[in-house]
Amino acid sequence: MDYIRQNRIMGWSIVLLVVLNGLALGTLWLTRLGPPEHGAVGSMRRFGLGGGGGQRMRRGQEGPPDVVDFIERELNFDSEQTLALRTLRRQFFEDSFQVRQSIHTMKRSMMQAAFASETDASELEEIANEIGQLHTRMEMIQSN
Numbered sequence: 001m002d003y004i005r006q007n008r009i010m011g012w013s014i015v016l017l018v019v020l021n022g023l024a025l026g027t028l029w030l031t032r033l034g035p036p037e038h039g040a041v042g043s044m045r046r047f048g049l050g051g052g053g054g055q056r057m058r059r060g061q062e063g064p065p066d067v068v069d070f071i072e073r074e075l076n077f078d079s080e081q082t083l084a085l086r087t088l089r090r091q092f093f094e095d096s097f098q099v100r101q102s103i104h105t106m107k108r109s110m111m112q113a114a115f116a117s118e119t120d121a122s123e124l125e126e127i128a129n130e131i132g133q134l135h136t137r138m139e140m141i142q143s144n
Helices: 002-030 067-075 079-114 121-143
Strands: none
Touching: 067 079, 079 121
């Protein structure tokens, strides 16, 4: 009899924990916040390129401030300076995106070469050197 009672208590305990877990997950799901302001993927507005796609916003929330508008307002830029800033930012993000994509591709090819049945150390070293050159290029883009 004691064995049956212990199993019944354990069974009800498990049911209670499952219900509490479901309630907690439901609460988190219903009250979840939008994506982080600075980590949203696909938002070109935060790069000063206009638009606002890519970010899911909940009602009543404002999007992230436009960086170029902020700089223009705080530094009292005229329209020519603002246009130059937008052009420079656009060029920076296009160049850095291409370099990051190249680094990603090279890392992927390095992994494939490393896990190949016949791994050639010189090939891996060559890929590593190319990745290093791409990182150097990225640093030069960021410092200019």
